Amino acid sequence: MARLVVISNRVADPRKPAAGGLAVALGESLQQTGGLWFGWSGTIVEDGPTGEGEMHRQQAGKVTLATLDLSREDHDAYYLGYSNKVLWPVFHNRLDLANFDAGFIGGYRRVNQLFARKLLPLLQPDDIIWVHDYHLIPLAAELRAMGCKQKIGFFLHIPLPPQIILAAIPQHEWLMRSLFAYDVVGFQAQQDVQHFDRYVSNEAHGESLGHDRFRAWGQTVRASAFPIGIDVDEFLALTHAKEARDMHETMKREYSQRRLLLGIDRLDYSKGIPQRARAFRELLARYPENHRSATLIQIASPTREDVDAYGDIRRELESLCGAINGDYGELDWMPVRYIHRTVARKRVPGLCRAAAVGLVTPLRDGMNLVAKEYVAAQDPADPGVLVLSRFAGAAEQLKEALLVNPYDTHGTAETIQQALHMPLEERRARHQKLLARIREQDVHWWRRTFLEALRDAPGVE
Structure with a gap:
């Protein structure tokens, strides 16, 4: 050979x-x-x-x-x-x-x-x-x-x-x-x-x-x-390992009265994170029933911080998250949990499994494996919904996700609302097809x- x-x-x-x-x-x-x-x-x-x-x-x-x-x-x-x-x-x-x-x-x-x-x-x-x-x-x-x-x-x-x-x-x-x-x-x-x-x-x-x-x-x-x-079996093994299970149980306990939306990205201008935050703010503005109910956890790990464009996007995102929490937050509910550090890979599957909606909405991306990891981590009996940018390469394969245009703040907010209210039977059907595809082309x-x-x-x- x-x-x-x-x-x-x-x-x-x-x-x-x-x-x-x-x-x-x-x-x-x-x-x-x-x-x-x-x-x-x-x-x-x-x-x-x-x-x-x-x-x-x-x-x-x-x-x-x-x-x-x-x-x-x-x-x-x-x-x-x-x-x-x-x-x-x-x-x-x-x-x-x-x-x-x-x-x-x-x-x-x-x-x-x-x-x-x-x-x-x-x-x-x-x-x-x-x-x-x-x-x-x-x-x-x-x-x-x-x-x-x-x-x-x-x-x-x-x-x-x-x-x-x-x-x-x-x-x-x-x-x-x-x-x-x-x-x-x-x-x-x-x-x-x-x-x-x-x-x-x-x-x-x-x-x-x-x-x-x-x-x-x-x-x-x-x-x-x-x-x-992705290596689906390897990620499933991580999902069922102790670190991920502990993370899942912690999130479920801490947010027992909330529905979690999750974004996991490098802090890069290609990932569309400020646009995602604006869509979440639009969701809260248009659908008040999500107040005290929906929480966005946004993990934005540091990258290339010596390049000016990355400092600019960090300041923009921190300002946006602060404004959303200031406008909509309560003493016992902060709409956005923004984390500017890397989360250990062993804990990521537990976070994904706890989230009712996975938000993968880059402005442009070659593939985006977080979308596939989110699907792999879900409980097949009660899976979450993937909201995916049509400008990610993954969109060509993951057609059963809810595809969005991240530049369209109103449209993305509407799609997130659809994801939050999707019936269990439809969620299961979509997840089954998505999982089969990421297994086939791993x-x-x-x-x-x-x-x-x-x-x-x-x-x-």
């Missing part, structure tokens, strides 16, 4: 549950093949004599973890700059937040070249290489330029925006051309494939060959949707189908 080589911005020990579902899923194939996982170490160092950081290697069972330190200059240009101030906002349709500083792209290209140069000596002739996410889009092109002939696949975990938005990126043609150095490119949703198709046709003057094959710039690539899933299905597509790819022409 060919060895699997995974490359991502950060590396995790797949044996550790805290590494998350993605690491565990990739870890299965890595362990089976004695694989290699390569990426940034997370360490920033002052420039050494060569201007390059140190390489580190360690074993995690049969898996080799190879990581590279980055200099401050490279980290700031590649990671903080181009990845998170250009690609992240643009790919989430926020051109207004993008910073097209000319120096960022040079650092981005330099680090991808560095990764390729350090990775190449570690490769074996029959390796299968799987590159992950927007930080490393040009990595295959850099490897090919150095003579790499192995099959290379790429998976984009965030959404691909429409052609007209992609075209706003300076040197967008170089970026998109880099994708054609891969054998297989995976997207989260069919809509992303459509956006890729439009870009190839209108900007690259290429063509669709059918069967998810595209040709441009003299190269051919397969680009398909491979929606990522994280193991995702890994298996992508790697099968990559192994079946024709290879370098």
Whole structure:
């Protein structure tokens, strides 16, 4: 069996549950093949004599973890700059937040070249290489330029925006051309494939060959949707473990007279949290029967707090939650419980199970696995209702959720009211179909189908 080589911005020990579902899923194939996982170490160092950081290697069972330190200059240009101030906002349709500083792209290209140069000596002739996410889009092109002939696949975990938005990126043609150095490119949703198709046709003057094959710039690539899933059985085991049961019982006891609405997000402008708070305020204004009855628990874990846009959204959200509690709260009832910290993963299933309504309403999201975790955590005999943004990639699969436009405050409030009053029989029917779908296309299905597509790819022409 060919060895699997995974490359991502950060590396995790797949044996550790805290590494998350993605690491565990990739870890299965890595362990089976004695694989290699390569990426940034997370360490920033002052420039050494060569201007390059140190390489580190360690074993995690049969898996080799190879990581590279980055200099401050490279980290700031590649990671903080181009990845998170250009690609992240643009790919989430926020051109207004993008910073097209000319120096960022040079650092981005330099680090991808560095990764390729350090990775190449570690490769074996029959390796299968799987590159992950927007930080490393040009990595295959850099490897090919150095003579790499192995099959290379790429998976984009965030959404691909429409052609007209992609075209706003300076040197967008170089970026998109880099994708054609891969054998297989995976997207989260069919809509992303459509956006890729439009870009190839209108900007690259290429063509669709059918069967998810595209040709441009003299190269051919397969680009398909491979929606990522969760490990349903692992999450169910967490749901029935002591920490989750204790959390569920605590929430039921503390809020025995309330109906809980739950949002769990990173504090990111793509997640639509202020819009969600406004919809909840609209719900209280239009339907007074929810006073002293409905409570929104909003967990917004810290992220990228050194970027100005994140400080702005934190201040906006804290102001909104304070205003809602000031306008509607009582001595024995606060409408919004806002928590700006990370909640332990072992407690999350208990929170989900206690919530009558799960609110997953991003303005744009590649997939959003919280939606799938909420479904998995529910009691099939008395399940809650998932309210899901139509702009999340998960909406293509989870059609039995109540889909909303998060920009429509009134419409979202109306849908939340519908969720709160949905009859038990309808809730059970919707949950049964949702659970069956997330089981069918779980994280193991995702890994298996992508790697099968990559192994079946024709290879370098």
